[in-house]
Amino acid sequence: MDYSIKIGGEAGQGIQTIGDTLAMVFSKSGYHVFTHQDYDSRIRGGHNYYQIRFSEKPVMSPRTEINILVALDMESIRQHEKELSEYGQIIYDSASLKEKHEKPYFLDVPFTALATEHGGSKIMANTVATGAVLGMLGIELEILLGIIKNTFSRKGEDVISANINSAMAGHDFAIKNCVKCNLAVTGPSKEKLLLINGTDAIALGAISAGCKFYAAYPMTPSTDILNFMATRSKEYGIVVEQAEDEIAAINMAIGASFAGTRAMTSSSGGGFALMVEGLSLAGMTETPVVIGFGQRPGPATGLPTRTEQADLQFVLYSAHGEFPRVVFAPGTPEQAFYLTNKAFDLAEKYQVPAFVIFDTYLADTAWTFKEFDSKKIVYKDYRLRGDAFKGLPEYKRHSYTDNGVSPLGVPGEARHVVVTDSDEHDEEGHIAEDAETRTKMVDKRLSKKLPLIRQDITPPLLYGSKNPDFIITGWGSTYGVMKESVDRLSGSRNIAMLHFSEIYPFPSTDKFDYLEILNNAKLTICVEINATGQFARLIRAETGYEFKNAINRFDGRPFTLEGLSGEIDALIGRL
Amino acid sequence: MPSLEDYKGKTPAWCPGCGNFGILKTFKDTMVELGFEPHQFAIVSGIGQAGKFPHYLKCNTFNGLHGRTLPVATGIRLANHEMPVIAVAGDGDCYGEGGNHLIHAMRRNISIKLFVHDNQIYALTKGQASPTSAEGTITKIQPSGVFSEQLNPMAMAVALDCSFAARGFAGDPEHLKTLIKAAMEHKGFSLVDILQPCVTFNKINTYEWYRQRVYHIGPEYNPEDRAEAFRKALEWGDRIPIGIIYRNNRPTLEERIPEIKDVPLVRQPFDISQIEASIREFY
Numbered sequence: 001m002d003y004s005i006k007i008g009g010e011a012g013q014g015i016q017t018i019g020d021t022l023a024m025v026f027s028k029s030g031y032h033v034f035t036h037q038d039y040d041s042r043i044r045g046g047h048n049y050y051q052i053r054f055s056e057k058p059v060m061s062p063r064t065e066i067n068i069l070v071a072l073d074m075e076s077i078r079q080h081e082k083e084l085s086e087y088g089q090i091i092y093d094s095a096s097l098k099e100k101h102e103k104p105y106f107l108d109v110p111f112t113a114l115a116t117e118h119g120g121s122k123i124m125a126n127t128v129a130t131g132a133v134l135g136m137l138g139i140e141l142e143i144l145l146g147i148i149k150n151t152f153s154r155k156g157e158d159v160i161s162a163n164i165n166s167a168m169a170g171h172d173f174a175i176k177n178c179v180k181c182n183l184a185v186t187g188p189s190k191e192k193l194l195l196i197n198g199t200d201a202i203a204l205g206a207i208s209a210g211c212k213f214y215a216a217y218p219m220t221p222s223t224d225i226l227n228f229m230a231t232r233s234k235e236y237g238i239v240v241e242q243a244e245d246e247i248a249a250i251n252m253a254i255g256a257s258f259a260g261t262r263a264m265t266s267s268s269g270g271g272f273a274l275m276v277e278g279l280s281l282a283g284m285t286e287t288p289v290v291i292g293f294g295q296r297p298g299p300a301t302g303l304p305t306r307t308e309q310a311d312l313q314f315v316l317y318s319a320h321g322e323f324p325r326v327v328f329a330p331g332t333p334e335q336a337f338y339l340t341n342k343a344f345d346l347a348e349k350y351q352v353p354a355f356v357i358f359d360t361y362l363a364d365t366a367w368t369f370k371e372f373d374s375k376k377i378v379y380k381d382y383r384l385r386g387d388a389f390k391g392l393p394e395y396k397r398h399s400y401t402d403n404g405v406s407p408l409g410v411p412g413e414a415r416h417v418v419v420t421d422s423d424e425h426d427e428e429g430h431i432a433e434d435a436e437t438r439t440k441m442v443d444k445r446l447s448k449k450l451p452l453i454r455q456d457i458t459p460p461l462l463y464g465s466k467n468p469d470f471i472i473t474g475w476g477s478t479y480g481v482m483k484e485s486v487d488r489l490s491g492s493r494n495i496a497m498l499h500f501s502e503i504y505p506f507p508s509t510d511k512f513d514y515l516e517i518l519n520n521a522k523l524t525i526c527v528e529i530n531a532t533g534q535f536a537r538l539i540r541a542e543t544g545y546e547f548k549n550a551i552n553r554f555d556g557r558p559f560t561l562e563g564l565s566g567e568i569d570a571l572i573g574r575l
Numbered sequence: 576m577p578s579l580e581d582y583k584g585k586t587p588a589w590c591p592g593c594g595n596f597g598i599l600k601t602f603k604d605t606m607v608e609l610g611f612e613p614h615q616f617a618i619v620s621g622i623g624q625a626g627k628f629p630h631y632l633k634c635n636t637f638n639g640l641h642g643r644t645l646p647v648a649t650g651i652r653l654a655n656h657e658m659p660v661i662a663v664a665g666d667g668d669c670y671g672e673g674g675n676h677l678i679h680a681m682r683r684n685i686s687i688k689l690f691v692h693d694n695q696i697y698a699l700t701k702g703q704a705s706p707t708s709a710e711g712t713i714t715k716i717q718p719s720g721v722f723s724e725q726l727n728p729m730a731m732a733v734a735l736d737c738s739f740a741a742r743g744f745a746g747d748p749e750h751l752k753t754l755i756k757a758a759m760e761h762k763g764f765s766l767v768d769i770l771q772p773c774v775t776f777n778k779i780n781t782y783e784w785y786r787q788r789v790y791h792i793g794p795e796y797n798p799e800d801r802a803e804a805f806r807k808a809l810e811w812g813d814r815i816p817i818g819i820i821y822r823n824n825r826p827t828l829e830e831r832i833p834e835i836k837d838v839p840l841v842r843q844p845f846d847i848s849q850i851e852a853s854i855r856e857f858y
Binding site for chain 1: 630
């Protein structure tokens, strides 16, 4: 069983609530879930959808084919009717849509009438729809009713019972009337699964890394990190400040870090463009800072709510001057959790800026996982505090050391002063303009640290065949769709995926000679959601390896499983 | 008790006769009188001649980017609100490049002490107009004179309900000391705009020019009357008032953030075992 449910409608109709609720019901039932969304940059109107895929086996990419379409507007039918699978069904409310469909795969469910009759208000129509979908699938209501009780616990018994009655009415109606439905589910896995999206996972990773200060200016798709941090600020003692602009956001984070707390900011391309001078400041002053970077299609405002992977080169080369940085691009919410933690660790260990880059697609997709293991979290305080700091006979913030890392003192904790400067500076941190100091400082800050950081970088993941003839390579959020494409094609092809999530410093081949594997393959393809093949360019610049084949998409939409595996198969077929 | 010797810093690279020398000496004197040890507070500065200020004494120092003193100072102060945080900037740095941050720092009322070295000119870049240059000032870049109206930092501060706004004069160190002290002791964001002659690039607003015009605001003046303060802030020309223009007792940002009510952020422990509960919420 591998079902996809699409809920389509206008912005403001509540499709996200239906989608989130259904995803939660499936995951709490023990099914593996993958959700993704597509929406316009508007508060009301337009056409949006929310798609949920669920199965008893792990799922991690969007399908083109759907099994149930919940159409809350006519546009949903126009756009998505053609995506329906063989036994698929469209459910809609002919009274609300003011059109009646007679084709056998349409099920007319009077969402509004049932809501008014059983819930006392037409606003319960979405609850009716949610109940109806579960009815079509033959899933009992117990878990949904639990979610309803939980969600509306503050609104009182009346609201809870109205929603419960509405859910039951939709459920009963579907069971009685969906006579042509052939959508029965198979039993779920017995595992307890957690369901989480990319931005929540990044925020959770930050909190688990001891992030105490978060400053940001809202911008899609990074805003949900800000939201999550704010909702947990009391629980974890985190100061969350909405900055007046992104320039302020990164400078505040740098200030908080200088003062001795772990700090983070996030934005998207346009907002990060404003942060670039601050990034250089973090580089020069060797102040640890973590930057979440949510890519969306540019240039300029671009497609504000769609997805792209076109800012890799921007993140790698932004900011004036030369200094080390760490760049991670998690492929899944799980990787986002652990890599955000690692970004904090490396940022402080080496006193450099560290990036967690994602995109709208990863931000908005929710996946199920068995666990996020807090024992795998690294938390080590590298700062010089308290007695350790007080006991030093002398202290120089930027002292020359064998490995280039100078002790990071917390101002105010000892009689030593902590001095740093955006100008080139001497060991104490005071302005210096002489050639000798400059040479030694670049050596300390950059040349010594970079190879050390590289040793902490995990090599790319090879999935599938160990001696593949065909390799698809990618980075960041394409992990799931590439992996499932390999699964789909590996019956007939000797194929593997090579996925990079720790991008910079570019992984060496010492621990795993991925270049040998690439060189031995008959056909290698670099898969990216951008027009120019930014990662292919990076690997060529760093290793000399040149991809001869590429699959690029840059329409603002993610790859689907059918779409990507079809393109790969076609490329291999042409050999 | 600290002494002036404790505050000995690098040799200033300012022009001989620069108004900054007066500010530097007055500031050190004030900090010694207030009993601050150099490691007990932090100065954030930007770029321009004022930006070099913290190097010429001894203290925790973050000499950051042009225009960005206030955001860095805000971050430091939110991380450790038991440490006095001072921002030093020039008129170009603070009123030009960093204008947006100034507006919002006043709104937040974060307890940062901002000392603006206001010489009404860009000196480090050799003589262009600044936001506080008088209309009509002729420079290499503005050969027909400055067309924009001169920014009035005091009027802006009163309009934004800045919790402490004062104007001092680098050539009147005893008076300036009272302002620095008052700012340091004030609870909330404090702006002290310090008229500071640039002996190299500003041939109009000289020591003499200021001396003929500045007068001390008398004890009869009530700086807590906002309407009166606005009238006072508009005085500029033949007579320029120096002293505390406006003051109020708005709560500070630090006081209002519940997460740091008891302990400064930097001293709050992190307990990794807490995270389990948050992970469980996703099941």
